[in-house]
Amino acid sequence: MKLLAIETATEACSAALWLDGDIHERFEFAPRRHTELILPMVDSLLAAAGLRSADMDGFVYGCGPGSFTGVRIATGVVQGLALAADRPVVAVSTLAALSQTLIEHDQPVLAALDARMDEVYWGCYLPADSGMQLQGAEHVCSPETVPLPETRQWLAAGSGWYSYAERLRARLPALDITVVADVWPRAAASVALAARNWTAGRVLTAAQARPTYLRDRVAQVKQST
Structure with missing residues (x-):
């Protein structure tokens, strides 16, 4: 192929x-x-x-x-x-491609891209044998209204985490989040x-x-x- x-x-x-x-x-x-x-x-x-x-x-x-x-x-x-x-x-x-770049870590990923207009493109992805799988749906929304994922350890990646890190963390205080820099x-x-x-x-x-x-x-x- x-x-x-x-x-x-x-x-x-x-x-x-x-x-x-x-x-x-x-x-x-x-x-x-x-x-x-x-x-x-x-x-x-x-x-x-x-x-x-x-x-x-x-x-x-x-x-x-x-x-x-x-x-x-x-x-x-x-x-x-x-x-x-x-x-x-x-x-x-x-967003799936963004998450897939971290597949070797075998951890779920909070993918966020800066959507401008004070919003982010948002998706939660879980590792699977066939690659990263979307949990729920992808969204465009303000950092204060991103859908809450289940409580667990998460990697975070994407330009949304550069632009709105404090606001996203404030929305997700119960999560253990590690932001991985320079991932595209x-x-x-x-x-x-x-x-x-x-x-x-x-x-x-x-x-x-x-x-x-x-x-x-x-x-x-x-x-x-």
């Missing part, structure tokens, strides 16, 4: 190849340079492996939540590659999760690829009530 993944929903930019279980990645922390960097990263990975995009079995994109522009970049690039190669795609949550969603984590989804048949056509905008979805729900 050969998969190509792109993750550009945060300040970090990355692409990764899954080649029958071996993962190869290009990664750079590069705010506002994703459009400039992502295609050269893809070309570099494919050239190093002696492959073309048409050789891929499928393509993977970090569907968000995250920067609206960044999520659209990943969705658009993967959609274009998949259409050209006539291959399916797999969508992977950016990465395409290597996305492609590892995507391989699980691929095996389970959870794939989309290129035309079905859509970003995940938690804030938009919440707004639509409020308008309909």
Whole structure:
């Protein structure tokens, strides 16, 4: 199985190849340079492996939540590659990818990305044999209203913990939380999760690829009530 993944929903930019279980990645922390960097990263990975995009079995994109522009970049690039190669795609949550980067610690993860507008993108993930698994649902909300997870030891990661650490800790006083610094969603984590989804048949056509905008979805729900 050969998969190509792109993750550009945060300040970090990355692409990764899954080649029958071996993962190869290009990664750079590069705010506002994703459009400039992502295609050269893809070309570099494919050239190093002696492959073309048409050789891929499928393509993977970090569907968000995250920067609206960044999520659209990943969705658009993967959609274009998949259409050209006539291959399916797999969508992977950016919060899941963030959590998956810490899978070797075998601990649950409180993933929080700065959503701006005084809010965070929030998800609680538990380790499993097949990768990090979402507990409940992902949310966009203020730090004071993040859903309360069960009491246990947690790792915490993501830009939300840089921007709102005191407010998040005040919301979660009963939890034993260790913040892991300098952790970003990465395409290597996305492609590892995507391989699980691929095996389970959870794939989309290129035309079905859509970003995940938690804030938009919440707004639509409020308008309909």
